[in-house]
Amino acid sequence: MNGLRIALVGPLPPPAGGIANQTVQLAALLREDGAEVELVQVNPPWRPVWAARVRGMRAALRLPPYLWQLWRAAGRAQLLHVMANSGWSWHLQAAPAIWMGRLRGKGVVLNYRGGEAPAFLAGGATLVCFSLRRAHAVIVPSAYLARVFGEYGISAQIVPNIVNLQRFHPAHKPPGQARILIARHLEALYDHATALRAFALVRKHLPHAQLTICGDGPERPHLQRLAEALQLQSAVHFAGKTDNAAMPAHYQQADLALNPSLADNMPNSVLEAWASGVPVVSTNVGGVPDLIHDDTNGVLVPPADADAMARAMLAVLTDTSTARRLASAGLAAAQRCAWTRIAPLLKAQYRRALKRPPQAGYTALVSALLFPLHEWFKRHRSPALRRQMEATQWWPRARLEALQTERLRALLLHASEHVAYYRQLYARIGFDATRVHDVRDLRCLPILRKSHINDHRDDFCADDAGRLQRFTTGGSSGEPLIFFLGKERISADVAAKWRATRWWGVDIGDREAVMWGSPIELHAQDLWRARRDRVMRSDLLPAFDLSPARLDDYLHRLQKQRPAMLFGYPSVMCLLVQHAQMRQIALDRLGVRVVFVTAERLYEDQRSLLTRAFGAPVANGYGGRDAGFIAHECPEGGMHITAEDVIVEILDAAGEPVPPGENGAIVITHLASRDFPLIRYATGDVGALDPEPCPCGRGLPLLQRVEGRVTDFVVARDGTVMHGLALIYILRDLPQVRAFKIIQETIDCTRVLLVSVAGLPPSLRLSIITQFRARLGQAVDVVIEEVTAIPAEASGKHRYVVSKVASH
Template sequence: MSLYTGLVSSVLFPLHEKLKKHDTLAIRKSLEQSQWLSADQLHDLQAKRLSAFVENIYRHVPYYRQVMEERQLTPADIQNAGDLRKLPFLSKNLIREHFEALKSDIAGPLNRFNTGGSSGQPLIFLLGNERVSHDVAEKWRATRWWGVDIGDREIVAWGSPIELGAQDKIRLARDKLFRSELIPAFDMTREKLLGFIERIRQVKPAMLFGYPSVFDLLAKTAEQNDIRMDNLGIRVAFVTSERLYPYQRENISRVFGCPVANGYGGRDAGFIAHECPQGGMHLSFEDIVVEIVDPQGTPLPPGQSGEIVVTHLGTSEFPFVRYRTGDIAALSDKACGCGRGLPMLESIEGRSTDFVVAADGTMMHGLALIYILRDMEGVDAFKITQESLQHTHVDLVVKTGLTDKMTQRVQDGFKARLGQGVDISVCEVSEIPAEKSGKYRYVVSKVAS
């Protein structure tokens, strides 16, 4: 660690967080101790936090006081993760309907946030200092697993209008002090991509942080233009906010000459899991209770895929209790070679809309279609939209023009998976635009949602 990084991580950033009334430093230190506890000790710790959390929201959050009274429950009835099943799921629609009643009557200052709305209408919700402190601490702990600390040079590829809109003089000065530089993930033209690549070469960051789709695109652009990126001393590419596909991991790692660390979570659900250098996708177990449920809401055992449901214990001011994320994953019952007691996710399979449904009702991951296009020579970019069981549309960006042979290959491959009677329309486009959030979605199913 350089002297400057040490100054930032131990003095300047903690001071910054203290001035913002965040408890980030104390939480991170606590997390770095608790991560080495045994599984039984961690479950006891989580249960104590959950009990205090439920007591708090019962007393101070009108919505949950009403829900529990209607079910004839008291805080004493919910003492561990299994007891959470006595409470109803929380959906985006319920948050919209009971927005005011979800505010704690003892909440401090709350700020409005929203999701990107990539799978439908954006969700507006509130975050307080408690939640922000825990989220920052969780990310901080995870990046330190990879030998990167606050104050090390960092390039962030992000596209949220919230982050970009906050780039005022104070924010810019702060980022410069902490040696973090943002490249906006919008309008990724060839000229801008080459400019971003040159900036990364100039900065020589210790860490890349952002969307996997953007770093995959930067990697491909660098390779196509014979620009070497694996000699910059980058220690890790930390990717989040989108599904990380295996081919993206391989491409980013090869071109930038560094390991890729996956981080899973969302602005609404928080930082749910982070990958360690041994490959374990560790849950933020001290802060978040994770359930995996089937379509009927029944909890599933480790190894079985279902929807991720989270209860964030750092949200007492605007609670997220049994919140349905719409994402699909499976829990693991294995121990990680890193020695941390934190439980893990076995797999993260993406949003429900990342799946497609065949004409006979069979559900499959979008990768079944993606790999047809990934293997096609001349295809630079694509987007698959399943409009209905009988119609799927494919947009292609091709190097030398879309040929009848290419169209036929796409149609044959897709029909083999979706059904011979399914209409597959193929269209050549000049570019695949990002979502409003700056993310790229390769598969969108209006049937699986």
């Protein structure tokens, strides 16, 4: 937030309503976090007073100065945060702010509130959604509004209302006072009339009960007359307009907070009551049931039902244990609305709006026209798939799982009809694909390993497959693999990578340098491909030959190209950075906006080195040519699985799923692999699922970590399996060691290839051997071979550890 310039568009008190209070509170909190906030008030006081008496006059007179202030604020800001509601305020205030932000080229976050959204959208969804879709992010305070917008194809992220826990907190008060508080404006929507009738029924059982109503509005004369008719004059106190700063005292005196509204979303009054340790009774309208769980953190009653409302209030007021239980649960719920919990969610949406791909210029031309044409000529569907993925990524987890189940059933049925290997497998184990109703039904099928594919390769090709492309993995997991991919699978992988690239505000067409070593890329650099890369502004820096002269050439090309993004192996990029440091060449002025790394495990020291060197964040990717584009890191740090196309299982040694957070073997099913199906394919990697959602709001499941390939682990003589880091740490920080590679040949022999600065002293050699034996076993033969250079893998990767034992 530090230094971020935000134009916060919304109402300000008076009147001290929910949105106005949230606007003032949000501005203060953002400023405390270092943001520069300019308030653009949509409801300034207007003179002359007579304008308010003429229907539409006040709004008409306010509009020109508001638009002028909005124009100027949008010019100064990096981001517009627009507080929006239903009705004319949307058309006259929120929608113009969205368009003004887009016109000025600024990020726009639309913060929609109000429980009347269903009726409002039903009366004009086409016009409203036309503007809504122009916002870069839409946030709502409740799951209820997210569902409402989802029905109209708008993906809204949930960022709850904020409650000030320093201002609102519990206070000790004597029991049995029966003091009831309502904190809503006196408008028909909030149905104070039913509340008064219910309170009259409460007074029959608790004659000493008192009701305080904080707020003002057009219903006040009617409600005062009703209170007189019900003979409640002495028991009901109309407090009138009450500033938010004065509200804590009212809550601290209350024994119960009542919310009688006819339509609602996420009432601030409920959050404030919870934070103050006051039990709540509310009508079960709109989004309230998403907030209040009946008889858990509050009591819910039907709207406009005075009898039910009275019974609920009496149950709380006359049962101390119930009141205490509800208040305790409410207080815990309020903690989830503290700024410390809300700020990461809001900042994620700000970053989403700020890290958006260019809307104009050469990059936009390539992304919107030239690359889609390229894919059309190749008969790939990646542009359409990418657009679909940018919608489905915001779906809730349950909806994504339903999509996976539907696609899984289609894949399994197709395999039974068109793929000989699976036709025979189904028959042998008695598997019926028509009975698949859940992704967990995959467990009925055996694990697919590379040896199965290599032994039955032709049987994996679908008999209705189109043209297939042959691929080979480098065998870094211990066994090479030859397989085939069809256009469906290639399109899906391109779309997944493309989507992830755009998360970071870069796009196809931005200048890109690729440090890659796959022969697939290097042996196909014909004239057409070279011209294509020039149009796409992509420069390939082969990762095979990394001699000092070649690295000097790469640095020169980077300085000339000034790429917006780098893509490649982390180990190779680190070698380039270390070489640049030796040459005293600064890389943080190249203009790199993000460094994408993939194909190897990313170590934290590598992330730190690359981040410092390029002055840019590092985005980790996980996948492979065989397994596909499995997961990619978003700017909030979540490793999002490409759930639209990939099902990930984490299994133990017995093939059973492990709980989220625990390590296991990574097994994938690629749902776009009908031409050459990979169903329950063992990647050879070890990782864990993340049980927590990502602050970014995407519904895509997460990988908590990828520990590396099975062959990145070593096995001690006593059978203990440990990650290669146990040995890497011994060598990595030694100043005498320039490069190294550890190869566990057998359980009894481990070789260390080592490049030293000026020869390895005998004492250091002995120290290394002693430390290796302490981990692997005292009888293990540790052979240190000093070499002039460490050879790369066949793919060009540079791996620190290779175990020929761990893969067996």
